[in-house]
Amino acid sequence: EAGVVQSPRYKIIEKKQPVAFWCNPISGHNTLYWYRQNLGQGPELLIRYENEEAVDDSQLPKDRFSAERLKGVDSTLKIQPAELGDSAVYLCASSLDGGLNTEAFFGQGTRLTVV
């Protein structure tokens, strides 16, 4: 069974440019998460979807970040315009549901460098 697939793996952009990340979760997983992981830190939640509905986006910087999960499957996270402080690894994860004891499966992440 394929795991969570993210692309691209690496991205280098100049500040003020837009960037988009794509995530294909595990088939059948209703819950999808986007996390940001700064160097030397643990992942921090940006947004969580239950099917196509964003149920927790309280930590998403909405002035420059946007996300969508059309048809409740693939998801895209966009930053426009990017800032130097956005350099981080962006992790996508999925789980069967949002249950308390349900583990999340993570993709390999997209390492973003803003110069």
Add this chain to the structure above:
Amino acid sequence: AQKITQTQPGMFVQEKEAVTLDCTYDTSDPSYGLFWYKQPSSGEMIFLIYQGSYDQQNATEGRYSLNFQKARKSANLVISASQLGDSAMYFCAMREDFTGNQFYFGTGTSLTVIP
């Protein structure tokens, strides 16, 4: 306040020896779940073990066991018979009912297994 605290930035262990990675958590929710993930240099977060707040026994998964001390709010990971492939970052995480079951991660512990 931090929900998950990992106080050991780096740990070293001799191959074939056991090692304990510390994790303390903070919640007032009686219903929560505790997870450990491994993140090798490739970047993917790999689920290792889960402990529910109502579980009476400590969780075990192969060489991994979780030393769950509820009164102390600690959930330490014990890795027995360390292998070179265990060298990675290890993250403790928690989900709680209060906050809609999002994952809270600690800052991680870097484990190096010495041959």
